[in-house]
Amino acid sequence: MASGIKDKVAIVGMGCSRFGERWDCNAEDLMLEAYWECLEDAGIETPEIEAAWLGLCYDEHSMSKSAISLPQALRLANVPVTRVENLCATGSEALRGAVYAVAAGACDIALAMGVEKLKDTGFGGLPGRSMGTFDDLWLPGVTAPGSFAQICTAYSEKHGISIDELKQAMAHVSWKSHENGARNPKAHLRNRVTKEQILKAPMIAYPLGMFDCCGVSDGAACAIVTTPERAREMGREHNLVSVKSMQLALSNGAEMFYDSWDGTSALTAGIASKKAYQEAGISDPAAELDLVEVHDCFSITELITMEDLGLSERGSAPKDIMEGRYDSDGAIPCNIDGGLKCFGHPLGATGLRMVYEIYQQIHGRAGDRQLADVRQGLTHNLGGFPNRNVCSIAIVGRYDLH
Amino acid sequence: MKETGITGFGAYIPRRRLSRSAIAEAHSWAIPGLKARGKGERSFCGHDEDVITMAVAAVRSGQSGGGAGPVASLLLASTTLPFADRQNATLVGEALGLSEDLHTADICGSMRAGTSALIQALNNASDQSSLVVAAEQRYSKPGSVQELTTGDGAAALRVGSENILARFIGCHTVSRDLVDHYRSAGSNVDYSLEERWIRDEGYLKIIPDALTRLFEKTGVAAADINHLVIPVVAARTAQAVAKKCGIDVAAIADNLQGRCGDAGAAQGLLMLINTLESAQAGEKILLLGFGQGCDALLFEATEGIAGGSAFRGVQAELEKGTVETNYMRFLSYSGAIAMDWGIRAERDTRTALSAFYRNRETFTAFVGGRCTVCETVQFPKTGICVNPDCNTPGTQVAESFRDKLGTIKSFTEDWLAHSVSPPFMYGAVAFEGKGSLIMEFADFDPGQLQVGDSVSMTFRIKDKDKLRDFRRYFWKAVPVIGKGR
Numbered sequence: 037m038a039s040g041i042k043d044k045v046a047i048v049g050m051g052c053s054r055f056g057e058r059w060d061c062n063a064e065d066l067m068l069e070a071y072w073e074c075l076e077d078a079g080i081e082t083p084e085i086e087a088a089w090l091g092l093c094y095d096e097h098s099m100s101k102s103a104i105s106l107p108q109a110l111r112l113a114n115v116p117v118t119r120v121e122n123l124c125a126t127g128s129e130a131l132r133g134a135v136y137a138v139a140a141g142a143c144d145i146a147l148a149m150g151v152e153k154l155k156d157t158g159f160g161g162l163p164g165r166s167m168g169t170f171d172d173l174w175l176p177g178v179t180a181p182g183s184f185a186q187i188c189t190a191y192s193e194k195h196g197i198s199i200d201e202l203k204q205a206m207a208h209v210s211w212k213s214h215e216n217g218a219r220n221p222k223a224h225l226r227n228r229v230t231k232e233q234i235l236k237a238p239m240i241a242y243p244l245g246m247f248d249c250c251g252v253s254d255g256a257a258c259a260i261v262t263t264p265e266r267a268r269e270m271g272r273e274h275n276l277v278s279v280k281s282m283q284l285a286l287s288n289g290a291e292m293f294y295d296s297w298d299g300t301s302a303l304t305a306g307i308a309s310k311k312a313y314q315e316a317g318i319s320d321p322a323a324e325l326d327l328v329e330v331h332d333c334f335s336i337t338e339l340i341t342m343e344d345l346g347l348s349e350r351g352s353a354p355k356d357i358m359e360g361r362y363d364s365d366g367a368i369p370c371n372i373d374g375g376l377k378c379f380g381h382p383l384g385a386t387g388l389r390m391v392y393e394i395y396q397q398i399h400g401r402a403g404d405r406q407l408a409d410v411r412q413g414l415t416h417n418l419g420g421f422p423n424r425n426v427c428s429i430a431i432v433g434r435y436d437l438h
Numbered sequence: 439m440k441e442t443g444i445t446g447f448g449a450y451i452p453r454r455r456l457s458r459s460a461i462a463e464a465h466s467w468a469i470p471g472l473k474a475r476g477k478g479e480r481s482f483c484g485h486d487e488d489v490i491t492m493a494v495a496a497v498r499s500g501q502s503g504g505g506a507g508p509v510a511s512l513l514l515a516s517t518t519l520p521f522a523d524r525q526n527a528t529l530v531g532e533a534l535g536l537s538e539d540l541h542t543a544d545i546c547g548s549m550r551a552g553t554s555a556l557i558q559a560l561n562n563a564s565d566q567s568s569l570v571v572a573a574e575q576r577y578s579k580p581g582s583v584q585e586l587t588t589g590d591g592a593a594a595l596r597v598g599s600e601n602i603l604a605r606f607i608g609c610h611t612v613s614r615d616l617v618d619h620y621r622s623a624g625s626n627v628d629y630s631l632e633e634r635w636i637r638d639e640g641y642l643k644i645i646p647d648a649l650t651r652l653f654e655k656t657g658v659a660a661a662d663i664n665h666l667v668i669p670v671v672a673a674r675t676a677q678a679v680a681k682k683c684g685i686d687v688a689a690i691a692d693n694l695q696g697r698c699g700d701a702g703a704a705q706g707l708l709m710l711i712n713t714l715e716s717a718q719a720g721e722k723i724l725l726l727g728f729g730q731g732c733d734a735l736l737f738e739a740t741e742g743i744a745g746g747s748a749f750r751g752v753q754a755e756l757e758k759g760t761v762e763t764n765y766m767r768f769l770s771y772s773g774a775i776a777m778d779w780g781i782r783a784e785r786d787t788r789t790a791l792s793a794f795y796r797n798r799e800t801f802t803a804f805v806g807g808r809c810t811v812c813e814t815v816q817f818p819k820t821g822i823c824v825n826p827d828c829n830t831p832g833t834q835v836a837e838s839f840r841d842k843l844g845t846i847k848s849f850t851e852d853w854l855a856h857s858v859s860p861p862f863m864y865g866a867v868a869f870e871g872k873g874s875l876i877m878e879f880a881d882f883d884p885g886q887l888q889v890g891d892s893v894s895m896t897f898r899i900k901d902k903d904k905l906r907d908f909r910r911y912f913w914k915a916v917p918v919i920g921k922g923r
Contacts, residue, residue: 290824
């Protein structure tokens with residue numbers, strides 16, 4: 037097996053725009069908002085950036101297909117810039133590009149930028165997209181909530197837990213996100229809600245109600261990465277943050293077209309997280325991860341992700357959630373920044389936003405939501421649908437943690 | 439000359455039946471007189487049904503009785519075909535998985551289209567087996583009498599010279615341009631004339647003329663007729679015709695007004711099938727088609743008629759219906775009103791017809807693959823077997839999914855997705871043999887789907903492309919008839 041990327045790349049700067057309905061901004065403005073923070077944090081100047089990756093998912097609704105928007109908005113030197121798109125894992129993919137380039141020795145300083153400007157579509161929720169000339173001929177024009185909702189019916193059936201009981205645990209997930217989001221000044225949604233409000237909300241896709249679903253947001257997040265050696269030259273000694281692992285797993289059709297998958301988990305998340313733990317040298321994730329930032333596009337997604345990441349036993353996530361294991365004061369705080377549900381979900385920025393939160397927590401800069409003694413954390417993106425998806429896992433932590 | 443006749447049948451009537459009192463009630467502010475007609479129900483197409491989907495369903499319903507075997511011709515009769523230029527019968531034939539060595543034709547232009555197609559098929563029946571399908575999706579103006587009396591449905595007859603259920607004795611046609619109603623090209627509703635005039639100058643003159651000549655030709659007497667299949671809405675008109683022609687009024691067949699309505703060009707054939715379901719050997723059946731003249735066809739039930747019970751016919755289709763009382767749903771489905779479905783509905787659903795053409799066996803005939811190494815069944819067929827423990831390349835042979843039963847693995851009722859019949863219901867369906875796919879459900883109401891329930895496959899409209907006035911079709915999962923709740 038390859039030696040992996042553990043501790044080969046350091047993150048020396050990060051920035052994140054305020055997420056939300058940014059009627060005041062173009063995508064380029066959002067990128068700049070994140071970039072100024074990042075650049076100041078890194079303490080470098082634009083000409084020092086040697087390569088960049090731009091993560092943008094729905095180009096048809098904001099900027100163009102190519103990568104040109106990024107160097108044009110930031111006035112980068114004429115360096116290599118690549119646009120990446122991998123559904124909801126797009127932001128993480130931009131980071132993976134930059135990290136791999138530095139790890140490979142192709143450049144010393146690279147920028148990863150993720151952005152999405154979705155609120156110009158004219159309606160709530162994600163825009164519809166062609167699935168391609170072949171699949172458009174037969175696949176139902178499903179929505180994300182409708183696809184993830186099916187986990188609920190399958191999970192309920194498999195684990196003998198009623199939909200009503202499952203909805204209680206899902207309501208706890210959303211309640212927690214709102215509690216956490218309320219303490220995050222950059223979050224899209226900062227209101228607290230009661231579990232009763234959550235359970236009584238209008239149905240979006242049975243059995244997912246409105247509060248089981250994250251909205252879509254405008255926002256940008258970015259990171260500047262370099263080698264640990266270069267980071268030290270830049271004066272970074274204290275609390276240097278390094279990348280412990282980046283893994284990606286994609287569906288190959290087994291879940292969608294073969295009857296062996298039971299629909300109660302994301303197959304790819306199990307595979308990518310195992311590889312990530314191995315790459316990061318983690319043997320007991322529940323003990324070694326101080327926080328996790330997971331893809332709670334829907335409350336049920338966060339629920340099964342706790343099992344897919346090996347943090348809860350199969351079938352026991354509802355119980356663990358209800359007992360507060362993943363609350364801000366629980367054993368493994370999950371989505372302490374509000375998650376997709378409340379921080380928001382600008383697709384291209386989301387993966388980088390998750391890393392941003394762990395980075396801030398390690399540096400002790402998380403304000404009202406600061407956790408004690410954060411050493412390392414995990415981010416998880418699930419793009420696509422439960423039966424056909426892209427799962428990205430990143431683990432970042434203190435460089436001096438071995 | 440070799441004996442010919444009807445050798446099989448099948449029928450389809452859409453599930454939803456609109457209560458006529460709901461229609462009359464909706465119009466009571468303006469036309470209180472409609473209340474007198476507010477009895478019984480009329481069938482109407484679902485948002486994803488049309489003449490093509492009903493035609494396919496009627497033939498497939500008839501296959502339940504077996505007796506398939508090749509057919510040399512497929513005639514599709516209708517005045518409401520979805521395509522004016524793209525042969526509808528060809529698409530029906532491909533959806534049924536019939537050989538492409540097939541004579542196909544659309545027969546249209548009159549309420550007589552169904553009987554005229556049947557005459558054509560019978561004229562060739564000593565040489566070849568044929569399928570005659572008549573289907574109609576009737577449009578009418580809100581508040582019109584036709585809105586109450588019409589219905590949607592499809593009838594399929596198999597015609598040939600072996601295993602005859604009803605022997606063809608003879609036929610006669612009178613062509614006479616009486617314009618009792620008409621619909622011009624480009625319009626989708628009829629302009630109808632006074633019922634009394636149509637009765638007196640039409641039914642009571644044209645039909646007797648046709649029957650006089652038919653009886654002369656065949657040597658059969660009016661008094662010998664056991665079943666008079668006369669597609670007319672007013673029972674009194676049927677009785678007047680019978681009396682004038684010397685046919686026992688007790689021989690008049692049920693005109694299906696109770697739970698279906700008048701299905702236009704399909705009506706006579708639907709009534710004929712309903713008659714065949716209870717006819718006794720030796721009984722004579724007179725089938726009429728009326729419109730710019732009259733088609734009159736005479737049959738005699740054979741000893742083989744008892745075998746007709748193997749076919750699924752009109753009775754079963756009448757019984758399966760559910761009563762709909764929401765008149766607005768009916769108006770929306772038929773396109774009489776344009777609902778605001780929001781910006782999400784603006785999504786482009788263009789069909790790449792070159793991609794459709796090369797994959798049409800996959801999508802029209804619903805043919806997937808079976809791995810010759812591990813026997814895994816999958817949809818669609820791909821270059822490498824989907825079974826993760828196999829993944830062998832180049833092993834896929836054609837495997838039809840049309841007649842498979844599936845099991846619901848997961849489902850949702852999606853109120854966010856665009857559908858002209860919300861909620862959009864879809865989920866994972868597992869097939870015997872390890873195949874699994876995401877399918878749209880049809881004919882379920884919210885709250886009816888359950889994991890583990892059985893589903894069967896039906897051909898439906900998948901998307902309508904408003905920008906290019908095109909519609910594309912695919913298969914959906916429906917409750918297994920007899921197993922639904």
